[in-house]
Amino acid sequence: KDTPLVNAVFWAAKRGNLPLLQLLLNSGRVDADCRDSVGTTALMVASHGGHYDCVKELIMQGADINYQRETGSSALFFSSQHGYHDVVKLLFEFGASTEFQTKDGGTALTVACQYGHSKVVDLLLRNGANVHDQLNDGATPLFLAAQGGHVTVIRHLLSCGAKVNQPREDGTTPLWIAAQMGHSQVVKVLLSRGADRDAVRQDGSTALFKAAMKGHNDVIEELLKFSPSLDILQNGSTALHAAVMAGNVQTVRLLLGAGADPTLPDQ
Structure with missing residues (x-):
């Protein structure tokens, strides 16, 4: 697997060096689907770097678009992760699938939402990605977008039927995670779309x-x-009381002004 020619193919794919990549592939001495010890292919490397011409060359030379490395990642996963809209579109033109998952349950859609790549999210959804995908811990695309504060992605997911109150396995909702991260605009959008303001996490918060x-x-x-x-x-x-203990004076003023009871309840 790790021969000098294979390493050269990977180097060319990583750097986006199309002439070198073509020379190596046309030599007949190395396969377009050559891979390293964990199953990473040259197509994945080129997709990770957003090198459109190298991706296309590898596809035309017969590279397997939907091959998964040991972690479950594919070329579509890597290009979606980094927001390479043109590469994602090219992969779809040649039959890329949105159904493959990584070992933690991740998909091209979940990772695009996590990093806020709105154009890629739109393209994935138009090509069959499931808005209800979940990581192994129950986190949905909406949850991941809320965690990252990606308002545009959140609006699009909700318009495509994402469940605004779908919690992670520990009871954490998109609203809760957005509140924890301080994403006020995300909180505003989620509340306007019916998020449960009083949803309680497993720890009671x-x-x-x-x-x-x-x-x-x-x-x-x-x-x-x-x-x-x-x-x-x-x-x-x-x-x-949490605000008091944290020393957040302005927060205390806000809550008292809203009618919060300053006395501790009976234990």
Whole structure:
């Protein structure tokens, strides 16, 4: 597998050196589907780098578009991960599939959403990607986009039927993760599309509690517009008490102004 000629093919694919790649492939001494010890192909390397001409040359020389390396990643996965819209489009023209998963359940769609590549997300969905894909821990494309703060991707996923309240296995919803990360615009969009403002994670915390702990006041202001419960407890503490313990003075003012009870509940 790791012969000098194979290494040269990989080098050419990685650098986007089309003349060298053509010379090596046309020599008849190395296969277009040559791969390394973990199953990485030259097509994957070229796709990872966004080298359109090299990707096309490898495809025309017979490279397997849908081959998966040991981790489950494919050429489509790598090009989607890095947002190479033209490469993704080319792979689809030659039969790339959106159905393949990595060992952790990742797909081309989940990784494109994670990194906020909106044009690639649109292309994937138009070519059969499943908006309800899930990682092994239950994280959906919408969850990953919310975690990254990618508003455009979130709007598109919701318009394609993504479930706004679909939690990860530990009960974490897209709204909760967006609140934790301080993505106020994401929180605004999710709430406007019916996100459960009072959804409780397995540890007992809500989006409001987490935002108060982190001092994300912009998030709290968006949540307060939808009248979240101020009295839901996590380990005997409310969002107000979390803000107090974290020393978030402005957050305390916000919550008191919204009517939060300053007294600790009976244990």
